[in-house]
Amino acid sequence: MLTFGVDVGGTFTDIVVFDEDTGEIRVAKVPSTPANQAEGFGDGLRALDVDLPRVSRGLHGTTVATNAAIERKGAPTMGIFTKGFRDVLAIGTGQRFTGGLFDPRFRKSPPLIRRSWRFEVDERMSHLGKSLKPPGEDDLRAIAAAVQEREAESIAVCFLHSYENDAHERHVVAWLKDALPDRFVCGSAEVFPQVREFERFTATAFNAYLGPVVERYLDRLSEELRKNGFCRDLLIMTNNGGVSAASRTARFPVTAVLSGPAGGVAAGLFLSEQLGLDDFITCDMGGTSTDVCLVKNRRPASAAQRIVSGLPLRIPQLDIITVGAGGGSIAWVDTDGRFAVGPRSAGAVPGPACYGRGGKEPTVTDANVVLNRLSPETRLGGAVTLRRDLAEAAISSLAEKLGTTDLRFVAEGIVRVAESNMCGAIREISVERGEDPRAFTLIAFGGAGPMHGCAVAREVGIERVVAPNCPGNLSALGLLTSDLRHEIARTHLALLEKADLSVVAARLFQMGRQAHALLASESVPEADREIHYSIGLRYEGQAHELDITVDPDNLDRKALERAFTGRYLDAWSYLPTDRSPQIVTLRAVVTGRTPKLVFPRLDNSARQLGEAEIERRDVVIAGTARETPIYARTSLPAEARFWGPAIVEEEGATTVVPPDWEARVDGVGNLIIQAR
Numbered sequence: 001m002l003t004f005g006v007d008v009g010g011t012f013t014d015i016v017v018f019d020e021d022t023g024e025i026r027v028a029k030v031p032s033t034p035a036n037q038a039e040g041f042g043d044g045l046r047a048l049d050v051d052l053p054r055v056s057r058g059l060h061g062t063t064v065a066t067n068a069a070i071e072r073k074g075a076p077t078m079g080i081f082t083k084g085f086r087d088v089l090a091i092g093t094g095q096r097f098t099g100g101l102f103d104p105r106f107r108k109s110p111p112l113i114r115r116s117w118r119f120e121v122d123e124r125m126s127h128l129g130k131s132l133k134p135p136g137e138d139d140l141r142a143i144a145a146a147v148q149e150r151e152a153e154s155i156a157v158c159f160l161h162s163y164e165n166d167a168h169e170r171h172v173v174a175w176l177k178d179a180l181p182d183r184f185v186c187g188s189a190e191v192f193p194q195v196r197e198f199e200r201f202t203a204t205a206f207n208a209y210l211g212p213v214v215e216r217y218l219d220r221l222s223e224e225l226r227k228n229g230f231c232r233d234l235l236i237m238t239n240n241g242g243v244s245a246a247s248r249t250a251r252f253p254v255t256a257v258l259s260g261p262a263g264g265v266a267a268g269l270f271l272s273e274q275l276g277l278d279d280f281i282t283c284d285m286g287g288t289s290t291d292v293c294l295v296k297n298r299r300p301a302s303a304a305q306r307i308v309s310g311l312p313l314r315i316p317q318l319d320i321i322t323v324g325a326g327g328g329s330i331a332w333v334d335t336d337g338r339f340a341v342g343p344r345s346a347g348a349v350p351g352p353a354c355y356g357r358g359g360k361e362p363t364v365t366d367a368n369v370v371l372n373r374l375s376p377e378t379r380l381g382g383a384v385t386l387r388r389d390l391a392e393a394a395i396s397s398l399a400e401k402l403g404t405t406d407l408r409f410v411a412e413g414i415v416r417v418a419e420s421n422m423c424g425a426i427r428e429i430s431v432e433r434g435e436d437p438r439a440f441t442l443i444a445f446g447g448a449g450p451m452h453g454c455a456v457a458r459e460v461g462i463e464r465v466v467a468p469n470c471p472g473n474l475s476a477l478g479l480l481t482s483d484l485r486h487e488i489a490r491t492h493l494a495l496l497e498k499a500d501l502s503v504v505a506a507r508l509f510q511m512g513r514q515a516h517a518l519l520a521s522e523s524v525p526e527a528d529r530e531i532h533y534s535i536g537l538r539y540e541g542q543a544h545e546l547d548i549t550v551d552p553d554n555l556d557r558k559a560l561e562r563a564f565t566g567r568y569l570d571a572w573s574y575l576p577t578d579r580s581p582q583i584v585t586l587r588a589v590v591t592g593r594t595p596k597l598v599f600p601r602l603d604n605s606a607r608q609l610g611e612a613e614i615e616r617r618d619v620v621i622a623g624t625a626r627e628t629p630i631y632a633r634t635s636l637p638a639e640a641r642f643w644g645p646a647i648v649e650e651e652g653a654t655t656v657v658p659p660d661w662e663a664r665v666d667g668v669g670n671l672i673i674q675a676r
Helices: 037-047 064-070 137-150 167-179 197-227 246-251 259-275 364-370 388-402 407-429 449-460 471-480 501-521 557-572
Strands: 002-008 012-019 025-031 055-061 077-082 118-121 131-133 154-158 184-187 234-237 243-245 280-285 290-296 306-308 311-313 321-323 329-333 339-345 441-445 464-467 484-495 529-539 546-550 581-592 613-621 624-632 641-643 646-650 653-657 661-665 671-675
Touching (some): 002 037, 002 259, 002 471, 012 471, 025 037, 055 259, 064 197, 077 137, 118 137, 137 167, 154 167, 167 184, 184 197, 197 311, 234 246, 234 259, 234 471, 243 246, 243 484, 259 441, 259 471, 280 407, 290 407, 321 407, 329 407, 339 407, 364 388, 388 407, 407 449, 407 613, 441 449, 449 464, 449 671, 529 557
Parallel strands (some): 077 154, 154 184, 280 441, 441 464, 624 646
Antiparallel strands (some): 002 012, 290 321, 306 311, 329 339, 529 546, 529 581
């Protein structure tokens, strides 16, 4: 049987196919098709001639939800709110999510639902979950008429205190689905059943706004796969690093806003088990952006919320920082003479100038061609041949604005600025979180990651870099290593000293049964399921909580308080003395284990390092053109060692080993690069 993973990026779509019978791993990279990602998806499967009837699992990392949210190209959406609360989306919390506190040109991002499309229902639920006034039928009929009049495609139902009792919300959602079966309808209690009205309403607005877009895409894609013989459920990478059935992702598209970057973190975790790494930072540099994530003790950092299109999206997710530094990032000079790289990208269309597809502006890829780090013989995505003359013309246009004729100087400047942007992202997830990056290993992947990994590592003080197998396709490979994963969270407000822990345990077990039911619906055997419970605590009056792992069968008040105070002290280096710990959130996370691929060991028979050298050429590194050996990665023998400067080429990526760095090939082909 076969397993495939398809990861769609801004510039290229990556495909990995694993043959479970033979252990063979095949990879391909094709240009992305931004207008319709499904076309690039199909192109990738055809490039590897995948026999779909033989496929047991198909996995997909997509940026459809991401792009629709960032570009504000979601569905026309209507909101239904408790009377008096329709402006919660606009009022917010008074916090600036973008632009900085002292930006005089700050403009607040508008809500996803315009005010004239936000309607109120005269209903009320108490904060204790008691129904004070149920919604009236007349209100609902008026809303249904307004939906049809405005041709809204989607409806978000957001009622006060529905996290405690969602009976009113469920009634309205069911009524609207029955009256308007062709509309996408969701309630806040099913999207984000927790306290904080603004965050809950905004998450629900996002879900409704993205729902029809993601639903149409996945329906078309699934139908096309079925026509070609694929008879399984397509699995989609989600924000928390697990995968979920496409049908569930279509209902909750907010869970896939980080679908693409999360695959790279999953791949890093898979790789860390092979290499024996506990602490590492993943650095995924593609054509459009770079995504970084810190992993400590093999546990990826998680984030309570992410700012998307200027609005907070409070959904369980990995703490992945994205910066506009990719191979296609455009170098430019603004009106006051400031030199910058990104965040604007040439993308897949037209792409960097050297692609010969109409791009004229200089990009990071063009700079690497001028510096001879990328050979004109390189074919990207199996189809794109790089043209040095076009790269030089693009860099020349920028050099003219900067008042110089030294193309190499300008090209190195482009590369250094892009690398500096990447370093800033790494410092944000390490130094700004109280972690020393020097204690971590950098795993550099993506089409451009290994080319810049050592330079970035040197600047932040990291001494070891891993350029893994298939680096240009590692995010797609990460899909194949991911387990099914679901997270259920519920608000349970109570001071720890007064909480009835038997009630807490009962609620946790109830959530666990719901989580198991989700895996059962996805045909995961009970023996392959694993569940973990946690309780989110804070000091009374604070805004954010810390998760403490618990066993519902053995909840102990004093042990829970000790664990929380220890975690709090570790995170913030002090303890409040005038406040009591408070339970806020109960959480159950269930994982459905899936078969994992294994990289075959390299065959060392009759292999020598010299046989892997394909040429020597002058490559500009640190301002100097140096004669540099170029190695074919597929020909490198296991345990081979060589010093930089050196370049390792393969389909989908190029690795640069700078001077004073030593590269070693491990038993399965990973490159371990160590600073002297």
